[in-house]
Amino acid sequence: MASFSTLLVLSSVFLLTVLFIILFFLLHRRNPSLHLPPGTTGLPLLGETLRMITAYRSGRPEPFVDDRLRLYGCRLFTTHLFGELTVFSADPDFNRLVLAGEGRTFESSYPSCISTLLGRRSLLLMKGALHKRMHSLTLTRFASPQAIRSSLLPGIDQLIRLNLRSWGGSVRLLDQAKKVAFEMMVEQTMSEGPGEWTEYLRRHYNALIDGFFSVPLFAFLRFTTYGRAIKARKKVAEALMELVKRRKEEKMRETEDEAESRKKDMVDELLEADEGFSEEEMVDFLLALLVAGHETTPIMMTLAVKFLTDNPSALALVKEEQKEIRGRKKDELEALEWSDYKAMPFTQCVVNETLRVANIISGVFRRSVADVHYKGYIIPKGCKVFASFRAVHLDENYFDDARTFNPWRWLDQNNMRKDGSQQAGGAPTFTPFGGGQRLCPGYELGRVEVSVFLHYLVTCFSWEVAEKDKLVFFPTTRMLKGYPIHVQCHRSL
Numbered sequence: 001m002a003s004f005s006t007l008l009v010l011s012s013v014f015l016l017t018v019l020f021i022i023l024f025f026l027l028h029r030r031n032p033s034l035h036l037p038p039g040t041t042g043l044p045l046l047g048e049t050l051r052m053i054t055a056y057r058s059g060r061p062e063p064f065v066d067d068r069l070r071l072y073g074c075r076l077f078t079t080h081l082f083g084e085l086t087v088f089s090a091d092p093d094f095n096r097l098v099l100a101g102e103g104r105t106f107e108s109s110y111p112s113c114i115s116t117l118l119g120r121r122s123l124l125l126m127k128g129a130l131h132k133r134m135h136s137l138t139l140t141r142f143a144s145p146q147a148i149r150s151s152l153l154p155g156i157d158q159l160i161r162l163n164l165r166s167w168g169g170s171v172r173l174l175d176q177a178k179k180v181a182f183e184m185m186v187e188q189t190m191s192e193g194p195g196e197w198t199e200y201l202r203r204h205y206n207a208l209i210d211g212f213f214s215v216p217l218f219a220f221l222r223f224t225t226y227g228r229a230i231k232a233r234k235k236v237a238e239a240l241m242e243l244v245k246r247r248k249e250e251k252m253r254e255t256e257d258e259a260e261s262r263k264k265d266m267v268d269e270l271l272e273a274d275e276g277f278s279e280e281e282m283v284d285f286l287l288a289l290l291v292a293g294h295e296t297t298p299i300m301m302t303l304a305v306k307f308l309t310d311n312p313s314a315l316a317l318v319k320e321e322q323k324e325i326r327g328r329k330k331d332e333l334e335a336l337e338w339s340d341y342k343a344m345p346f347t348q349c350v351v352n353e354t355l356r357v358a359n360i361i362s363g364v365f366r367r368s369v370a371d372v373h374y375k376g377y378i379i380p381k382g383c384k385v386f387a388s389f390r391a392v393h394l395d396e397n398y399f400d401d402a403r404t405f406n407p408w409r410w411l412d413q414n415n416m417r418k419d420g421s422q423q424a425g426g427a428p429t430f431t432p433f434g435g436g437q438r439l440c441p442g443y444e445l446g447r448v449e450v451s452v453f454l455h456y457l458v459t460c461f462s463w464e465v466a467e468k469d470k471l472v473f474f475p476t477t478r479m480l481k482g483y484p485i486h487v488q489c490h491r492s493l
């Protein structure tokens, strides 16, 4: 009997050992190369995903990165996120390599559920020559001072005032900012003003976005949201398709004089493009622009207000600067102009500092399309890479007192090495809009929108926080409750 139970124990021990060995090899199977940056792949399948999500949800994501950088003594580490081995970079030099190597050594890579929702032809997922063309088209329309001055800024000014006019009592700042940003994007790309159609589009768009941000990992748990999102995408696409078809017809009927005198928008650009884009391509592209404008700028607006509220001395300076601009206007209700936008140095510091401490896009996912050699490591072809901008923005090596909101740091241009956008060796350390061929085409437009918004907010309103709220970074950077505030209007606008 005794020997039998001994045998049983021994064989279980043996079995367990074998199991462990198999498990060990399974776990480390995907990390065979000694040349990858150091790291661990965590639990099977889940990897370090849960740990990362917990950190980014907590409002204090830094330890996740800090701990690993300290442990491995290296600015690159290997981890396992969203079902895949991933090289995480907190290294500005490597990030530059990733951004500059677009199409040659790296390409953008997002999970398939995202492409289903956005459309395969969205700017985010486009590659090669087509991406280049669309990207430059967007840049010309959205980033040239010419375009902003003559056609974008007047529209932005008007829409922000129109929206702010109805403010009073309690508002959830993020929701309101989103509404404004959506209307701005619809007007700027399709020349449709705020109204029934825009609201219809916005309702379905919001359902789509809910699905978009139901994390890929949990998509199967939240299939209802995802399913609803797919349905919403159909509605949004149908509405945009109708618009494209209508505009196409109008264009054919239009005389040359009419075409000359009318203000052109993105739909015109698409319809006139030499490539002859298909209607589906145009729809995907317009949808991508909506996403790009709606999921970023409103958060920037909200966070700028949050940081200013938390820093009364910075707020006082912004107020002073904006009141001076308003004071120079002959007519109290005169719109802001390009020269006004260019005369807000401190407000621009606030915008930069907001982007630095709470960059909306904390980094970008890429996949290597060739073996990449870097500082003695090899990132093999096909490897997932996350280039974190946030990790660099919040690094003491590049910014003094990096974790503190301090807009004044941007005033001191002599201090550019440690506090500015350039490292001694050359790679940029401040990349809120990415860089290279995929530089965010809205980098200037976003700044303009936030600046105009701040102008009217601080010159016409006072406000106080209505409810305690929390800044989180997953699945997106945002205020958990949308930053509810009480506002009081002091001046008509």
Ligand SMILES: *[C@@H]1O[C@H](CO)[C@@H](O)[C@H](O)[C@H]1NC(C)=O
Pocket (backbone or CB within 6 Å): 345, 348, 349, 352, 410, 411, 421, 430, 432
């Ligand atoms: C803000 O950052 C940009 C880089 O994105 C830089 O060119 C600009 O000079 C900065 N603004 C200020 C006021 O420092």
